Amino acid sequence: MENSTFVFETCLIEGMILKRKNRFIMEVEVDGIVCDCHCPTTGRIGNILFRDIPCLLSKSKDTTRKTQYTVEAISLDLPSENNKSWIGINxxxxxxxxxxxxxxxxxxxxxxxxxxxxxxxxxxxxxxxxxxxxxxxxxxxxxxxxxxxxxxxxxxxxxxxxxxxxxxxxxxxxxxxxxxxxxxxxxxxxxxxxxxxxxxxxxxxxxxxxxxxxxxxxxxxxxxxxxxxxxxxxxxxxxxxxxxxxxxxxxxxxxxx
Incomplete structure (x- = not known):
């Protein structure tokens, strides 16, 4: 289908959500470094306890922003799976x-x-x-x-x-x-x-x-x-x-x- 894709300007980065600290912040491991990432939805997400949940992240162009990454999607597949299915949460x-x-x-x-x-x-x-x-x-x-x-x-x-x-x-x-x-x-x-x-x-x-x-x-x-x-x-x-x-x-x- 022509024009059936919205292509990201920069590819999303895979990370691992270690926990959801509050409504706005998720603690995510990205390339071996743990950092606070913006959670774009303040409500519940499927009643999930966020422990070792794979995610996709976008990186902000604003270098002064406190949270450099935004969690765009999560996966309910095992972290070891290569072809994960993603659920967009933004x-x-x-x-x-x-x-x-x-x-x-x-x-x-x-x-x-x-x-x-x-x-x-x-x-x-x-x-x-x-x-x-x-x-x-x-x-x-x-x-x-x-x-x-x-x-x-x-x-x-x-x-x-x-x-x-x-x-x-x-x-x-x-x-x-x-x-x-x-x-x-x-x-x-x-x-x-x-x-x-x-x-x-x-x-x-x-x-x-x-x-x-x-x-x-x-x-x-x-x-x-x-x-x-x-x-x-x-x-x-x-x-x-x-x-x-x-x-x-x-x-x-x-x-x-």
Whole structure:
């Protein structure tokens, strides 16, 4: 597929996460040296205990930055495996990938590829990720529930239910309200790994409320799509994308992740 890759300017570097020190910092061994690296997502990542987890790092051009590296992806394979599968965890970078494929016309089944792509357009009290022609697009990159096989060597922890869903509810309602002035509004769930179909996580005490809000917004006309990327040390490749609106009419409780 022409233009189906986003090529990194500089190849990513493989390292080993020794631990997650806090929401923003991971301790990583890079070429035998242990250093603090920026963690680009502040939330949970699959309930993983980060002990000897392989990762891919980008190096900042800013030599004054306290953390020279950013963790772009992790692997749940054994460190000794040569051909690792990677899970992208940089939620901000996800928007750059989506922008690339919008601008190169690779998402024409979802949105007209001739439309002008504008970033971070104001809508109500929020800034939504894209305005493409007359269609608003908000990108969500769920990471709290990784829909991949958790291998035996991966340690996980029990965590409390996620309760910080207000921002998601605000965004999805503003998306639906945009339909009063715009033709279409899309919530795009983005996975920087292969995910055949997003599955709603286990039921929580706020599930019914969130599900009802999602269904109400779908009834007003918003669409929900899914896009899957594959990340490697050299590039991000578009795997596929497809509409999932009907799926979330019946199960919409986990999109806020």
């Amino acid at each position: 939620q901000n970078a996800a928007n750059r990938y989506v922008e690339h494929f919008l601008k190169t016309g690779q998402l024409s089944a979802m949105v007209d590829n001739g439309g002008t792509v504008k970033r971070e357009k104001k809508l109500g009290d929020s800034k939504l990720d894209f305005l493409v022609g007359n269609t608003y697009i908000e990108v969500k990159t769920p990471l709290m529930s990784l829909q991949v096989e958790m291998k035996d060597h991966i340690a996980t922890k029990k965590v409390s239910e996620f309760n910080s869903f207000e921002r998601f509810i605000k965004h999805i309602n503003e998306l639906s309200e945009s339909l009063q002035r715009n033709e279409r509004a899309i919530l795009l769930t983005c996975f920087i790994y292969e995910n055949p179909g997003y599955k709603v996580s286990k039921r929580g005490k706020h599930s019914d409320y969130i599900k009802n809000e999602v269904k109400a917004c779908i009834s007003r006309g918003i669409e929900i799509w899914q896009i899957n990327f594959k990340i490697s040390p050299t590039e991000v490749r578009l795997i596929n994308y497809f509409e999932t609106t009907n799926t979330f009419m019946d199960a919409g409780a986990a999109l806020q992740e």
